[in-house]
Amino acid sequence: MTTTATRTLSSTVEIPLLGFGTYLIPQAEAAAAVGEALKAGYRHIDTAEFYANEDGVGAGLRAANLERKSVFITTKLWPGNAAWGQTPKTTETTLAALDQSLAKLKLDYVDLYLIHAPFEKEQRLAQWRGLVELKKQGKTRSIGVSNFNINHLEELKAAGLPQPEANQIELHPWSQKPELVGYLEKHGIVPIAYSSLVPLSTWRTAPGHASGKTAQMKQDSEASPFKALAKKYGKTESQILLRWAVQKNWPVLPKSTRPERIRENADLFSFSLDAGDMAAIAKMDRGDGIAWGSQDPVKAK
Numbered sequence: 001m002t003t004t005a006t007r008t009l010s011s012t013v014e015i016p017l018l019g020f021g022t023y024l025i026p027q028a029e030a031a032a033a034v035g036e037a038l039k040a041g042y043r044h045i046d047t048a049e050f051y052a053n054e055d056g057v058g059a060g061l062r063a064a065n066l067e068r069k070s071v072f073i074t075t076k077l078w079p080g081n082a083a084w085g086q087t088p089k090t091t092e093t094t095l096a097a098l099d100q101s102l103a104k105l106k107l108d109y110v111d112l113y114l115i116h117a118p119f120e121k122e123q124r125l126a127q128w129r130g131l132v133e134l135k136k137q138g139k140t141r142s143i144g145v146s147n148f149n150i151n152h153l154e155e156l157k158a159a160g161l162p163q164p165e166a167n168q169i170e171l172h173p174w175s176q177k178p179e180l181v182g183y184l185e186k187h188g189i190v191p192i193a194y195s196s197l198v199p200l201s202t203w204r205t206a207p208g209h210a211s212g213k214t215a216q217m218k219q220d221s222e223a224s225p226f227k228a229l230a231k232k233y234g235k236t237e238s239q240i241l242l243r244w245a246v247q248k249n250w251p252v253l254p255k256s257t258r259p260e261r262i263r264e265n266a267d268l269f270s271f272s273l274d275a276g277d278m279a280a281i282a283k284m285d286r287g288d289g290i291a292w293g294s295q296d297p298v299k300a301k
Contacts, residue, residue, distance in 0.1 A: 004043060005269060007249055009165045009190055013111065013142045016072050017246050018266060019044035021194065021253030023051055024209060030056025031063060033257045038064040038071070040263045046168075046253045048076035049101055050116055058105035068107070075101045076116040076146060076168075079127055088120040094130025098139055113140035114168055117297035118152045125159050132162055144168065144190075147297040150183050168192040168253075169298065170289035171245060173281045174199055174217075177289075180298075193245045193252050195291040199224055199284075200237055212293035225284075233271055236264060243268050244281055 006014035020037035022030055022045070030053040034045055038060070047057045054075060061071065077097050080088040089097060098113060113134060115127050131143040144166030145152070157163060167184055171177060171193035184191045197203045201221035204211045213221075226237040233240065238254065238261075245252045246268050254265040273281075289296050 004041075005246075007190060007251060009112070009142045013165070014072075015112065015142075015166070015190065015192075015251050016042075016044035017249070017251050018042055018268060019046050019072075019074070019192075019251050019253040020262070021255035022047045022053055022057055023194075023255060024206075025051070025053055025056075025255065025257060027053045027056045029257050031059035033262070034060025035063050036259045036262045037266075038066060040259075040266045042262075042266060043070060044072040044074070044251065044253075046074045047105075048114075048116055049078040049097060050076065054101055054104035058107065062106065072111045073105070073107065074112040074114065074168075075105065075110050076114040077127065077131070078116050079119050079123065081117075081119040083119070088123040089127055089130075090123060091126045091130040091133070094127045095134060098134050102139065109139050109141060111141045112144060112166060113142075114144045114146045114166070115148075117147045118145070118149075118300045119297060121301065124152065124155065125161070128156055128161055142166070144192075146192075147292075147300075149298050149300075150180060152300070153183070153187075153189070163187060164189055166190040166192050168194055170195045170198075170291050170296075171250060172196050172198045172241060173244065173284040174286045175289045176282070176285040177298075178285070191250050193250045195289070196241050196245055196252050196254060197238055198290050199226060199241065210293065212290045212296075217290070225280075229273075229277060232277075233273070235267075235271060238265055239267060240273070243271065243273055244278070247273055247278065 005017045009015045020042040080086040134140050135143050142165045144164040146168035226240050229240045230237045242252050256262050
């Protein structure tokens with residue numbers, strides 16, 4: 001396997017397993033970071049309306065001067081959250097939102113468009129109908145959701161709507177979500193893993209990079225078993241965590257602005273974890289996600 005290893009999303013779309021995440025990368029740094037990722041062999045770039053860096057991501061893509069069809073681009077609809085004083089998007093404003101994202105990216109289409117979170121029960125179906133229409137219009141090659149649980153997915157099915165092709169969720173050894181992942185795999189919905197590096201002591205330590213990581217979790221990170229695994233395989237802890245997900249055939253989205261770390265995180269296909277280590281990691285599950293703190297949208301009603 002190489003950095004171009006993929007998984008099937010649909011009969012016409014393949015998603016690269018190695019993706020480059022851009023959450024918390026400022027607009028001013030996005031172009032350079034995306035450029036470094038593309039130089040390192042990444043061919044899957046993930047951004048979102050909410051990240052406020054689509055202009056920078058687009059600039060990085062253009063500077064790389066690669067053939068458009070060779071790079072897989074994901075962006076996400078911010079659905080609006082009334083609890084945060086925002087107006088939830090309707091079908092009509094969902095259609096307009098992707099037009100705005102495409103204008104910022106300076107692209108004619110994206111490869112995957114996701115609803116970022118299931119915030120508003122009253123508008124979830126309306127937003128999903130918008131995504132279905134956008135796919136028909138050719139503005140996105142595939143459509144999916146993010147942070148949806150089984151009930152949210154069953155809601156779409158009950159409405160007689162097409163099912164998502166992907167669900168981007170927080171997945172790492174501390175939050176393995178076996179029931180949800182089992183449902184996704186059974187129904188042909190690709191799980192895409194974000195926040196893969198939660199168990200590391202270096203995860204989200206910068207000022208303003210908040211999470212639900214408790215003091216005990218931070219202490220556990222310092223004594224992480226992934227240090228021993230990194231030594232065993234001659235890799236970094238980050239590579240071990242990312243390889244674990246890739247070995248489960250889940251696309252991953254590591255993020256960094258440091259060129260050496262970007263290159264390092266791309267080296268996931270030169271080794272594999274043995275069955276014993278995969279079994280040991282399976283026992284590390286702690287349940288709920290951490291990235292969103294107490295407002296984890298997977299738990300939304």
